[in-house]
Amino acid sequence: MMPQAHAQAAPTETAPIKSVVLVHGAFVDGSGWEGVYRILKKDGYKVTIVQNTTATFVDDVAATRQAIANADGQVILVGHSYGGAVVSEAGNDPKVAGLVYVAAFAPDQGESVGSLIAHPAPGAPVPPVLPPQNGNLLLDKAKFAAAFAADVKPELAAFMADAQVPWGVAALNGAVTQPAWKTHKSWYLVATGDHMIPPAAQRAMAARAKATVSEVAGSHAIYVSQPKTVAAVIEQAARGSAVTAR
Numbered sequence: 001m002m003p004q005a006h007a008q009a010a011p012t013e014t015a016p017i018k019s020v021v022l023v024h025g026a027f028v029d030g031s032g033w034e035g036v037y038r039i040l041k042k043d044g045y046k047v048t049i050v051q052n053t054t055a056t057f058v059d060d061v062a063a064t065r066q067a068i069a070n071a072d073g074q075v076i077l078v079g080h081s082y083g084g085a086v087v088s089e090a091g092n093d094p095k096v097a098g099l100v101y102v103a104a105f106a107p108d109q110g111e112s113v114g115s116l117i118a119h120p121a122p123g124a125p126v127p128p129v130l131p132p133q134n135g136n137l138l139l140d141k142a143k144f145a146a147a148f149a150a151d152v153k154p155e156l157a158a159f160m161a162d163a164q165v166p167w168g169v170a171a172l173n174g175a176v177t178q179p180a181w182k183t184h185k186s187w188y189l190v191a192t193g194d195h196m197i198p199p200a201a202q203r204a205m206a207a208r209a210k211a212t213v214s215e216v217a218g219s220h221a222i223y224v225s226q227p228k229t230v231a232a233v234i235e236q237a238a239r240g241s242a243v244t245a246r
Helices: 030-040 058-069 083-090 141-148 154-162 199-208 226-242
Strands: 014-017 019-023 045-050 073-081 096-102 187-193 212-214 243-245
Touching: 019 030, 019 058, 019 083, 030 045, 030 226, 045 058, 045 141, 058 073, 058 083, 058 096, 073 226, 083 096, 096 226, 141 154, 187 199, 199 212, 212 226
Parallel strands: 019 045, 019 073, 073 096, 096 187, 187 212
Antiparallel strands: 014 243
16 A cells, blocks of 8 residues: 655745835935945845935825835835834835834834924934924034034035935924834844934834844944945845745
8 A cells, every 4th residue: 555645835935025215314315325225236136216305204105105116026115314204104015025224213103203303312412403494494504514424524424414405394293104113024223423313212213113223333324424334234134024935
């Protein structure tokens, strides 16, 4: 009598995430991601850089969702600074496999960047934000480098100060309705020399999100000054978010 054959389950493997969507923060545009972009492209990733207007939160979320829709397959969604609030809302898209916060805000339900910065801790650095004009905010150009880009080459930091994008008060106060970090794996890169978002606040948001945390000495513009470090965290997230394929 022949032994009965047993059906075996088909082997499973993980499919790597190869698409990345990068979302910039306030006062800047997407060009600051160039160094990170070049590294990721060299390593075989498909990269989309969202050019948010930073005028309204709703519009920035919509632009990011469109970028996700246009991306090839599952994506790692990355946000810097205010971009962290955008990805926290837009990241609920089913194509998002994981989130990366780079010195970024990670608001909870009902929170906005405005509410998160309303009551700074005693002794925390105060960003040099000028009074609003026509509903928009800018940083004091003379203080931009020290606050935002202390480890960026002086010539580039000066250019960033002069090329600022106005940040809409409507974007500042846009509240997250359903934070994606509650349902997605997340990674957080803390910039320990940040004078825009205090490192202690970054650590607290990362802990609340149960994120995998890395820390590095760097300014708020760490994505500009240390692209290799930032790209490494994004690639770690891509590996850690790999989806099971049959």
